Amino acid sequence: MHADNDLAIVQAIQAGDKNSFALLAAKYDAKIQRLIFRFVKNESITQELTQDSFIKAYRALPNFRGDSAFYTWLYRIAVNVAKTWLIQNNNIEFSSTFINQKDETFDLQDTLIDNNTPDNSLHNQQLMSLIQRTVDNLPHDLRTALTLREIEGLSYEEIAKIMECPIGTVRSRIFRARDILTQKLSVLVDPGNI
Numbered sequence: 001m002h003a004d005n006d007l008a009i010v011q012a013i014q015a016g017d018k019n020s021f022a023l024l025a026a027k028y029d030a031k032i033q034r035l036i037f038r039f040v041k042n043e044s045i046t047q048e049l050t051q052d053s054f055i056k057a058y059r060a061l062p063n064f065r066g067d068s069a070f071y072t073w074l075y076r077i078a079v080n081v082a083k084t085w086l087i088q089n090n091n092i093e094f095s096s097t098f099i100n101q102k103d104e105t106f107d108l109q110d111t112l113i114d115n116n117t118p119d120n121s122l123h124n125q126q127l128m129s130l131i132q133r134t135v136d137n138l139p140h141d142l143r144t145a146l147t148l149r150e151i152e153g154l155s156y157e158e159i160a161k162i163m164e165c166p167i168g169t170v171r172s173r174i175f176r177a178r179d180i181l182t183q184k185l186s187v188l189v190d191p192g193n194i
Contacts (some may be wrong), residue, residue, distance in 0.1 A: 003130070006024065006070035006071065007066055007070065007161055008070065009021075009023055009024055009070075009167065010024070010061060010064055010070055011067070012189075013061055014061060014062060014064070018045075021058055021061070024057075024070065024074075025054050028071055028074055031071070031152075032050050032054070032074065032075075032078045033046055033047070033050045033080070035075065035082075035147075035151075035152060036049045036050055036053070036078055036082045037145075037161060038151060039079075039082040039083075039086065040082060040085065040086065043063040045085070049078075049081050049082055049085055049117055050078070052081050053074070053077050053078040053081045055125070056077050057073075057074050057077050057110055060077070060164075068158075068161045069158070070079065070160045071163055072154075072161045073161075075148070075152070075158070075162045076161065076162040076163075076189050079144060079148075079162055079163070079180070083136055083140070083144075119126075131181065131184075131185065131186055132183065134181055134184045134185075135177075135181070138180060141163070142173050142174075142176055142180070144163060145159055145163065145170055145173035145176070145177065146173075146174055146177040146178070148162060149170075150172050156171060156191055158171050
């Protein structure tokens with residue numbers, strides 16, 4: 001239902017009601033900020049890039065045809081803005097709060113040890129650090145696909161539109177990212193290593 005509402009607002013803007021863009025900006029501002037922050041790890045840069053994303057979206061709205069949902073189109077713009085900034089600043093590192101989210105492949109709650117002993121606490125810290133480093137070191141396309149799926153909760157179809165690639169490619173990237181995480185974690189999670 002919200003996609004129809006977004007499309008109606010976009011059509012009103014395209015028909016000349018420029019003030020309606022504020023409705024879309026207010027609706028998606030927090031999501032776009034959260035998405036960009038995961039990539040750039042800096043609040044002031046996040047604010048700037050979020051603003052740039054909305055400006056680019058506003059300027060491109062006359063060309064929006066509604067082939068995808070508005071938020072999918074806006075996410076694509078935001079990902080591209082963040083990627084461009086990272087490349088221009090020679091900083092290809094992406095951040096991820098993946099470690100604070102639930103994953104479909106393995107449940108971190110099952111992996112982490114419940115007992116609050118110093119050894120177990122250290123093990124859990126090492127595990128979380130390893131996950132963070134592994135996600136941060138994934139190739140750009142794998143990080144982006146994994147972040148959009150696991151953090152943003154987008155469907156494979158939405159990710160394919162955002163990343164401008166086939167759904168099979170998205171599935172493959174997410175599978176490879178999860179496989180890399182599983183391999184890295186198996187070293188630390190192996191009962192023989194505890």
